[in-house]
Structures are given as structure tokens and as C-alpha cells.
Amino acid sequence: MAHTYTKLLTHVIFSTKNREKLIPADLMPGLHAYIGGIVKNVGGTALIVGGVEDHVHLLVMFPPRIALSDAVREAKAGSSRWMKEELKSRGSFAWQTGFTAFSVSQSRAPETIQYIAKQSEHHRTKTFKDELLEFLEGYGVEYDEKYLWD
Numbered sequence: 001m002a003h004t005y006t007k008l009l010t011h012v013i014f015s016t017k018n019r020e021k022l023i024p025a026d027l028m029p030g031l032h033a034y035i036g037g038i039v040k041n042v043g044g045t046a047l048i049v050g051g052v053e054d055h056v057h058l059l060v061m062f063p064p065r066i067a068l069s070d071a072v073r074e075a076k077a078g079s080s081r082w083m084k085e086e087l088k089s090r091g092s093f094a095w096q097t098g099f100t101a102f103s104v105s106q107s108r109a110p111e112t113i114q115y116i117a118k119q120s121e122h123h124r125t126k127t128f129k130d131e132l133l134e135f136l137e138g139y140g141v142e143y144d145e146k147y148l149w150d
Contacts, residue, residue, distance in 0.1 A: 017094040021053035050116040
């Protein structure tokens with residue numbers, strides 16, 4: 001792919017299993033850094049990783065040879081192992097099945113980075129459920145709500 005040039009920004013969101021608050025505040029910075037490292041290891045670039053106790057947001061770029069679903073699967077599997085090791089006797093950990101992802105134009109990248117950076121502020125007034133529904137509806141994504149919260 002020597003003559004292929006891309007810059008595809010993707011906003012990825014995934015939650016803990018059952019939207020439980022499984023990510024302690026003291027582990028968030030390490031978890032976010034670890035996810036960024038996984039993105040780098042699979043050949044991508046994480047512009048920012050952030051989130052709160054029950055979900056994470058990533059703004060990432062992957063080269064065209066890497067399928068988004070493969071990269072997210074690696075990020076979730078690796079970070080789940082890391083969380084289980086870090087939590088040890090404090091409790092169990094698992095991510096939800098699946099993820100959501102939206103394309104982001106270059107002109108909206110700074111706004112998206114700020115949005116992800118300010119997740120703790122944002123979620124003082126809005127639940128993850130409300131946030132996700134707002135994204136899905138804003139992007140015109142068809143969904144069946146009975147599958148969103150399993």
C-alpha cells in the first residue's frame with residue numbers, strides 16, 4: 001500500500017459490562033494509557049483516550065490495512081486483562097459486547113478531543129445511556145434499543 005494515503009479519524013466508545021461502574025478513579029489514567037499503547041501496537045494512533053467509571057472514548061486513526069473491529073477487539077481484550085490484573089481482589093471486570101464508532105472530520109477533531117478530555121465534567125449532568133442515544137440519533141444510526149443495554 002505504498003501509494004495509499006489516508007487520515008481517517010474515528011471516535012470509538014465502549015462500556016463496561018452492564019454499564020457497571022467498574023473502573024476506579026485511581027486506575028483510569030493507567031487504563032487510558034494502556035489502551036493508547038494497544039492502539040499503537042496494532043499500528044494506529046490514539047489522539048486521546050478518556051472516560052469515566054463505566055465507559056471509555058477514543059479518538060483514533062488506523063491505517064487502511066487494519067480493520068476497526070480488529071483493533072477495538074485487541075484494545076478491549078488487552079485492557080480487560082490489564083484491569084483484571086490491577087483489580088485483583090477488588091472485584092471482577094469485563095467490557096460490554098460490541099462498541100460504537102463514528103467518523104470525525106478533521107475540522108471537528110479539536111472539539112472531539114475536548115469532549116473526551118472533559119468526560120468527568122460532562123457526566124455530572126448526563127448519563128452514559130443519554131449520551132449514547134444522543135450520538136446514535138445525531139449520526140442517524142439505526143438501532144434497536146433492546147440490544148443496546150445487554
